[in-house]
Amino acid sequence: MLSPDLTNAVWRKSSRSSGGSANCVELATDGTTWAAIRDSKDPSGPALIFPRSSLNSLLLQVKTGGLDPQ
Structure with a gap:
């Protein structure tokens, strides 16, 4: 997958981020091809880019703790 231009x-x-929270993430997607996640404290920093078709699976893993260290 080529890296999309996120400019x-x-x-x-x-929606879980609150005013002073230090643990904020942001999401962008083109709706069909790719999705990207970045740290809102570092908007010019790196973004995790992956196929849009994987977004629901990733979010489910995050919500259920499937990615938490054991």
């Missing part, structure tokens, strides 16, 4: 991406902050 004009529309980023959405997690």
Whole structure:
């Protein structure tokens, strides 16, 4: 997968993020091809980019603790 140009991406902050929270993530997607996640404290930093078709699976793993260290 080629890396998409995120220059004009529309980023959405997690609904779980609150005003002073230090644990905020943002999500951008083109709706069909790719999704990207970044740390909202470092908007010019790196983003994790993956196929859009994997987004629901990733979010389910995060919500259920499937990615938490054992």
